[in-house]
Each structure stands twice: as structure tokens, then as C-alpha cells.
Amino acid sequence: MTRVVAQGTFDLLHPGHVHYLEDAATHGDELHAIVARRSNVTHKPEPILCAEQRRDMVAALDAVDEAHLGHPVDVFVPIERLDPDVIVLGFDQHHDESDIAGALAERGIDCRVERASGREPRYDDELLSSGDIVDRILRRRGDD
Ligand SMILES: Cc1cc2nc3c(=O)[nH]c(=O)nc-3n(C[C@H](O)[C@H](O)[C@H](O)COP(=O)(O)O)c2cc1C
Numbered sequence: 765m766t767r768v769v770a771q772g773t774f775d776l777l778h779p780g781h782v783h784y785l786e787d788a789a790t791h792g793d794e795l796h797a798i799v800a801r802r803s804n805v806t807h808k809p810e811p812i813l814c815a816e817q818r819r820d821m822v823a824a825l826d827a828v829d830e831a832h833l834g835h836p837v838d839v840f841v842p843i844e845r846l847d848p849d850v851i852v853l854g855f856d857q858h859h860d861e862s863d864i865a866g867a868l869a870e871r872g873i874d875c876r877v878e879r880a881s882g883r884e885p886r887y888d889d890e891l892l893s894s895g896d897i898v899d900r901i902l903r904r905r906g907d908d
């Protein structure tokens with residue numbers, strides 16, 4: 765049984781998230797998704813939705829076996845508990861594979877780090893970014 769972990773903010777779900785999680789699931793037999801806490805989302809505007817709602821939506825996706833709230837302080841606590849064989853990063857996530865591999869080795873966790881592919885838009889006007897969805901809402905509602 766190969767256990768895979770994927771992680772992200774997953775605010776306002778869109779087909780890019782589904783693509784990431786479906787790709788991650790192909791790296792093993794069982795996919796666990798970790799949902800970032802608001803306090804750890806520091807590289808972009810904070811999520812609109814609370815962590816529990818984001819977790820429940822991710823858990824409802826077919827590709828995901830279990831979704832978990834991330835740890836508020838030490839992001840390696842859920843990894844130690846889940847003890848995955850593979851961590852699959854999103855295609856554009858800012859994390860460095862070798863930094864994560866180093867942190868895993870320091871903690872004695874035997875786990876590969878891989879990267880998912882990206883999804884190209886399939887439809888005219890398809891939005892594959894939570895930030896772009898928020899921007900569109902603000903633009904359209906701002907016009908009302
Ligand atoms: C291996 C790994 C484990 C993570 N675990 C957690 C966690 O337990 N809690 C948390 O708040 N963020 C965790 N994160 C961080 C966020 O998921 C991530 O850095 C970011 O804030 C969301 O990325 P996004 O740009 O894909 O939305 C983890 C990141 C990695 C790479």
C-alpha cells in the first residue's frame with residue numbers, strides 16, 4: 765500500500781485543484797490531502813473560507829481518501845503521523861523539493877518528494893486560480 769500526501773490551501777475549489785489531486789492519487793494507492801491553516805498561508809492573500817470548510821470540500825472529491833486539517837505551527841507533524849511514502853507537490857508550489865527532502869531526512873521520515881503536472885485551461889474563460897476567481901467577483905460585483 766503506497767500512501768501519498770498532497771497539500772495546499774484549496775480555497776474556492778476549481779478544476780486545477782481536482783487535476784492536482786487526481787494526478788497525486790496516481791502516485792500511489794491511498795491519497796491523503798492536508799489543508800493549510802489560514803495562519804500558514806503567508807505567500808498570498810488569506811483564504812476566504814475557513815479551514816474546516818476547505819477540508820470538507822477536498823474530502824468530498826473522488827481522488828481523495830482522507831482530508832486533514834494542517835497543523836497550525838509545525839507542518840511536519842501531520843507528515844510524521846501519516847508516514848507517507850510519497851509527497852506530491854503542486855506544479856507551481858513555491859516549496860523546494862530538496863529542502864523538503866532534507867527536513868524529512870532530519871526527522872527520519874523515509875518519503876520521496878515528487879511534483880504533479882499542471883492543467884491547461886480546456887474552455888474559453890476557464891478560471892484555474894482561486895485568486896483569479898476572487899478578482900473576477902470583485903470586478904463584476906464592483907460594477908453593480
Ligand atoms: C509537506 C508539506 C506539509 C504541509 N503541512 C501543512 C500543515 O500541516 N499545516 C499547514 O497549515 N500548512 C501545511 N503546509 C503548507 C501549505 O500547504 C502550503 O505551504 C501553502 O500555504 C499552501 O500552498 P498553495 O500555494 O498551494 O495554496 C505543508 C506544506 C508541505 C510542503
Ligand SMILES: Nc1ncnc2c1ncn2[C@@H]1O[C@H](COP(=O)(O)OP(=O)(O)OP(=O)(O)O)[C@@H](O)[C@H]1O
Nearest residue numbers: 772773774780784854855856882883892893894895
Ligand atoms: N491549473 C492548475 N493545474 C494543476 N494544479 C493546480 C492548478 N491550479 C492550482 N493547482 C494546484 O492546486 C494546489 C492548491 O492550489 P492553491 O490552493 O494554491 O490554489 P490556487 O488556485 O493556485 O491559488 P491562487 O490562485 O490563490 O494562488 C497547488 O498545489 C496548485 O499547484
